[in-house]
Amino acid sequence: MAANQPTTLRTEVDLGILSAPETLEVFEHAAEQFVKHNNDMSVEIWAASRDWFMEEWGRDTFISLPGLLLARKKYDDAKQIFSRFSGREHDGLIPNVIKQDETIYNTADASLLLIHALKEYVIATDDWPFVDQLMPTIRNVIAGYMHGTAYRRGETEHEIKMDFQDGLIISPAQATWMDADPSGNGSAIVTPRNGKCVEINALWYESLRFIIAAARKLDQDADTTEWEKTANLVHESYAAKFWNPDENCLYDVIEGDIHGGAVRPNQLFAISHGSDLLSLEQQLGVIAAVQKDLLTPGGLRTLSPRDSNYRGHYDTFAPMPEKDPSYHQGTIWPWLIGLYADSLRIVKREQGVAEAEIYQELKSVIAPLVQFCLDSEFKSLPEVFSGDSPFEPGGTKSQAWSVAEVLRILKIVNPTFVA
Numbered sequence: 001m002a003a004n005q006p007t008t009l010r011t012e013v014d015l016g017i018l019s020a021p022e023t024l025e026v027f028e029h030a031a032e033q034f035v036k037h038n039n040d041m042s043v044e045i046w047a048a049s050r051d052w053f054m055e056e057w058g059r060d061t062f063i064s065l066p067g068l069l070l071a072r073k074k075y076d077d078a079k080q081i082f083s084r085f086s087g088r089e090h091d092g093l094i095p096n097v098i099k100q101d102e103t104i105y106n107t108a109d110a111s112l113l114l115i116h117a118l119k120e121y122v123i124a125t126d127d128w129p130f131v132d133q134l135m136p137t138i139r140n141v142i143a144g145y146m147h148g149t150a151y152r153r154g155e156t157e158h159e160i161k162m163d164f165q166d167g168l169i170i171s172p173a174q175a176t177w178m179d180a181d182p183s184g185n186g187s188a189i190v191t192p193r194n195g196k197c198v199e200i201n202a203l204w205y206e207s208l209r210f211i212i213a214a215a216r217k218l219d220q221d222a223d224t225t226e227w228e229k230t231a232n233l234v235h236e237s238y239a240a241k242f243w244n245p246d247e248n249c250l251y252d253v254i255e256g257d258i259h260g261g262a263v264r265p266n267q268l269f270a271i272s273h274g275s276d277l278l279s280l281e282q283q284l285g286v287i288a289a290v291q292k293d294l295l296t297p298g299g300l301r302t303l304s305p306r307d308s309n310y311r312g313h314y315d316t317f318a319p320m321p322e323k324d325p326s327y328h329q330g331t332i333w334p335w336l337i338g339l340y341a342d343s344l345r346i347v348k349r350e351q352g353v354a355e356a357e358i359y360q361e362l363k364s365v366i367a368p369l370v371q372f373c374l375d376s377e378f379k380s381l382p383e384v385f386s387g388d389s390p391f392e393p394g395g396t397k398s399q400a401w402s403v404a405e406v407l408r409i410l411k412i413v414n415p416t417f418v419a
Contacts, residue, residue: 006375008390009297013367015360017374018410024417026373027407030380031068034400035077043080045069048396050378056098058085058110059177060401062117063335067404070117070124071411078121079130085114086137092144093151093160105151108160108171111141112203116273119210132218138211139223145169145204146230153186166241167233168196169204170256176200178266178302182324191328195256198242199269205234206273238270238277249289250282263293263304265336271343283347290340297368298385299402300336302328305387312388316395330387331394334369338405341365341412359413366413369406381406 017023033049045068047053047060061081069078085094088103094114096107115138122131148161158172173192174181176199180190208231212224242250250267253260267286270277278286293304303310311326341362348358372393373381381402383395411417 006372007392009368009385010371010375011297011368013371015363015367018363018367018370019414023370023374024410024414026379027370027403027410028072030373030398030403031072031407033380033398034064034068034403035074042084043077044084045081045400047400048383049380049398049400051396051398053383053396053399056095058095058097059107059113061085062110062113064400064404065117066120067338067406067408068400070120071408073124075121075125075127078117079127082114082118082121082130082134086134089137089140091149092141093149094141106153106158106175107151108169108175108197108200109177109203111145112200112207115141115207115210116203119206128214128217131214135214135218135220138207138214142207142211142227145207146226156186162230163196166237167230168201168237168241170196171200173257176266178264178328180324180327182320184320188321190325191259192257193253193260195253195260196241197253197266198250199266199273201234201238201242202269202274202277205231205238205277206275208234209275235277238274239279239282242267242270243282247289248285250286259309262307262309263289264302265290265294265300265333265339268300268336268339268343271346272339280347280350283343283350287343287347290343295340296332296385296387296391298332298372298391299334299369300340301330301332301387302336303330303387305330310387312386314384314386314392314394326387327384332385332387332391333383333402334381334385335399335401335405337366337369338409341409345412362409362413366406366409369402370410373403373406 034046036044044056045061045064047057088095093105094111095103095105097104146162150157150159160171162169173194174189176193178191182188208227212227215224241254244251251260252262252264252266271283294300310330312330314326314331315323345358378397380398382393382397383399385391385393
C-alpha cells in the first residue's frame with residue numbers, strides 16, 4: 001500500500017465537500033483516466049487505469065458509460081462506444097473482453113447492459129435517430145436471448161436462452177459479474193449463479209420494454225407483438241418466482257445454483273432497472289434487506305455477513321486460491337452504491353418524500369466514497385473494500401465503474417454541477 005493511500009474509509013464526512021468545485025474537478029479528472037482516445041479517432045473505456053484490467057470489458061464499459069460519459073455530456077464519445085460494441089455483436093452477444101488478439105463473449109449481462117445504457121443515452125439526448133441505427137443490434141440481442149444463443153469457452157458451448165413457460169432467462173455458470181474462479185479453467189467457480197439470475201431477468205425485462213418503446217417511437221409497431229407477450233409474461237413471473245418470504249426480499253438465483261437464496265445486492269436491479277416488477281411493499285423489503293446486511297460506507301457487500309460463506313477480508317496480494325473465494329462472498333464493491341442510490345430514490349419518490357430530503361440521504365450515502373477519492377494519492381476509487389471494518393481498500397487502485405457510479409450520483413444530487 002502506498003504511503004499516501006488511505007487505508008480505511010472515513011465514516012464521518014462533512015457533506016459540504018459534495019458541492020465543492022474542487023470535488024467535481026477531481027472526479028472529472030479521475031473519470032477521464034478511463035476514456036481512451038486512439039489515433040484512429042476511436043474511443044474506448046478501460047475497466048481500470050492502474051494495475052490490471054487495463055482493457056475494454058463490455059460489462060464494465062456499459063455500467064461505467066452513464067457516469068463517465070453521459071453525466072459529463074460526452075455524447076459523441078458515447079455514440080462511438082455504442083457503435084464499436086454493436087459492430088462486434090455476435091448472435092445477440094457483445095464481447096465480455098476485447099483484447100488485442102482475442103474477443104471473448106462469455107457474458108450474459110453485457111448485451112442487456114448496453115441496452116440499458118442506450119436507454120439512458122436517449123433519455124439524456126432524445127437522439128432517436130441514433131437508436132434507429134442500433135435497432136438491428138437490439139433486435140439481435142432480443143432474438144438471441146429469446147430463442148437461444150451461446151458462447152464457446154474452451155471446448156464447451158454455454159447456452160443462454162429463455163424459458164418459454166415463464167419468459168425468464170436461463171444463463172450458465174460464471175456468466176455474470178460475480179465470476180471468480182481461482183483455477184482459471186472453470187473447475188473452482190466460487191459463485192456459479194447458473195440458472196435464472198435476479199439481475200439478468202430485471203435487465204431482460206427492461207430491454208424488452210425498451211425495444212417495444214423504441215419500435216413504437218420509430219414507427220415499427222408491427223414488430224412488437226411477441227415482445228409485448230414476453231414482457232407481460234416476465235412481469236407475471238418475476239416476483240412470483242423470485243420473492244423469498246423467509247428473508248422478505250428476492251432470491252439471487254432460482255432453478256439453478258444451490259446457493260440461490262443468498263442475500264446479495266443483485267436484487268436491487270429489480271428496483272433500479274425493473275420498473276414495475278415489484279410492488280412498493282416488496283421494494284421496501286429489498287431496501288430493508290440491503291440496509292440490514294449489505295450497506296457500508298464503501299458501497300454494498302456482495303453477501304450477507306449472516307451467510308456461512310461470508311468472508312470479511314480481501315487481501316489483494318494473496319494468491320488467487322486464497323483471495324478469489326472472498327471476491328464476491330462479502331467483499332464490498334463501490335459501484336453498487338449507484339444501484340442502491342437509484343433504488344432508494346425510486347422508493348422514496350413512490351412514498352412521496354420531498355426531493356430535497358431524498359438528495360440529502362443520497363449525499364450521506366456517497367460522502368465516504370467521495371472523501372476517500374479526495375484523500376487518495378491516486379485521486380480515484382479502488383475496485384473493492386474488505387467487507388469487515390475498517391474496510392481496507394483492495395483490488396485495482398483505480399476502477400472505472402467505482403468512479404463512474406459515484407460521479408453519476410454526485411451529479412444527480414448537485415444539479416448545478418456542469419461538465
